[in-house]
């Protein structure tokens with residue numbers, strides 16, 4: 001069962017899982033809005049872990 005990714009806390013656009021480091025196979029989550037273009041700036045070894053962290057994000061992080 002896949003967790004749902006919350007929208008970007010900054011602009012409300014959809015967020016998606018993106019590759020963080022292809023060598024280590026880590027992923028992160030970033031905003032799909034090119035003008036916003038934020039990511040978590042940190043890699044995770046599973047989609048679920050990345051989503052958990054993203055969904056906890058607050059605007060001031």
Ligand SMILES: [Zn+2]
Pocket residue numbers: 008009010011012013031032033036037038
């Ligand atoms: Zn955004």
